[in-house]
Amino acid sequence: QDVAERIAAGEVVERPASVVKELIENALDAGAHEIRIELRGAGLRMIRVIDDGYGILEGELEEACLHHTTSKISAFEDLDHLRTLGFRGEALASIAKVAEVTILSRAIETAGQEEEQPGHWITLRGGELIQRGRRARLPGTTVTVNDLFYNVPARLKFMRGARTENGHVLQLLQRYALGYPAIRFSLLVDERTLLQTSGSGELVLTLAELYRLPLTEMIEEIDVRDAEGHYHIYGALGNRVLAQSGRQYITLFVNGRWVQVRFLQEALERGYRTLLPRGKHPLLVLHLDVPPAEVDANVHPGKIEVRLAEEDKIVAALTQAVRSVLERSPA
Ligand code: ADP
Ligand code: MG
Numbered sequence: 001q002d003v004a005e006r007i008a009a010g011e012v013v014e015r016p017a018s019v020v021k022e023l024i025e026n027a028l029d030a031g032a033h034e035i036r037i038e039l040r041g042a043g044l045r046m047i048r049v050i051d052d053g054y055g056i057l058e059g060e061l062e063e064a065c066l067h068h069t070t071s072k073i074s075a076f077e078d079l080d081h082l083r084t085l086g087f088r089g090e091a092l093a094s095i096a097k098v099a100e101v102t103i104l105s106r107a108i109e110t111a112g113q114e115e116e117q118p119g120h121w122i123t124l125r126g127g128e129l130i131q132r133g134r135r136a137r138l139p140g141t142t143v144t145v146n147d148l149f150y151n152v153p154a155r156l157k158f159m160r161g162a163r164t165e166n167g168h169v170l171q172l173l174q175r176y177a178l179g180y181p182a183i184r185f186s187l188l189v190d191e192r193t194l195l196q197t198s199g200s201g202e203l204v205l206t207l208a209e210l211y212r213l214p215l216t217e218m219i220e221e222i223d224v225r226d227a228e229g230h231y232h233i234y235g236a237l238g239n240r241v242l243a244q245s246g247r248q249y250i251t252l253f254v255n256g257r258w259v260q261v262r263f264l265q266e267a268l269e270r271g272y273r274t275l276l277p278r279g280k281h282p283l284l285v286l287h288l289d290v291p292p293a294e295v296d297a298n299v300h301p302g303k304i305e306v307r308l309a310e311e312d313k314i315v316a317a318l319t320q321a322v323r324s325v326l327e328r329s330p331a
Helices: 003-012 015-030 059-066 078-081 093-095 153-157 162-179 203-212 262-275 313-330
Strands: 034-040 046-051 100-106 119-125 128-135 141-146 185-190 192-196 219-225 232-238 250-254 257-259 284-289 293-298 303-308
Touching: 003 093, 015 034, 015 046, 015 093, 015 141, 015 162, 034 162, 046 250, 059 100, 059 119, 078 257, 093 100, 128 257, 162 185, 162 203, 162 257, 203 219, 219 313, 232 313, 250 262, 257 303, 262 284, 262 313, 284 313, 303 313
Parallel strands: 034 185, 250 284
Antiparallel strands: 034 046, 046 141, 100 119, 100 141, 119 128, 185 192, 219 232, 232 284, 250 257, 293 303
């Protein structure tokens, strides 16, 4: 197998958490209600993601693991109307090049069929198909990634300890749980449950579940739209008691995509103004939904850039929305 190909794959797949991210996004794109993640050996021995989404048809399974195959975009103009998280069609193929990947799936279309083994699976190692078979499964998909980076020793050397790699996955899961409160997430690391959400659909409840917070007194809900119904700002704002010393508890989504963008964080913090002690940062989760054509979300591996049309207007609206909610709150 071509070294250049493996290096290219390494750009998408930097560490176990990047594999988990891609697999979660595929599960979300497939309309899953429940997503379960299991890790062993810091994700290098095994990563498994189980979803109850619409699955992959038998005839499309192999195709889905080849480079640049996506079922999510048909024409270039579609990019402006993109609602799915994936569209480049390279994640599965890239992961399969640097690991042993087994995908077991059953498409929702077969739900009524009375076959004995209505699921199908394939195993790829180093990008090559090595085995396939059938197995019973409810509709949905299970992706198991074993021996990550077995053929990229240079990448293995850059892996940090299990605590660090597991920590990256946990942080990632917290973000997705907050981004998709209607989805039940669980994370099992070496047989221990590190995270579990109920999928209630309530952001405030999810926040409380993740950080084990008392519900009502410390969190304010926010839900604001502009007069033209152009953008929608909603989420949950921690009060001053929950002030943090770093910015890692500011979780921000633009059109459902997690972003870490300084000018947006600062706009939110200006909304808190005098409410927080000097040098302290809020704990909050905020969604900003704008028409897709107004966001330029160029997401490179390891780098997040977001540009918004009418940026000044939106920044001012964010600050104002946060301020008005906090001024109403009793604390
Ligand atoms: P992309 O997400 O950019 O389309 P991927 O390589 O991540 O590319 O996935 C390739 C294709 O495999 C997807 O377009 C989708 O059709 C299918 N696929 C992958 N994972 C799942 C899943 N969990 N459920 C249903 N389909 C999936
Ligand atoms: Mg994808």
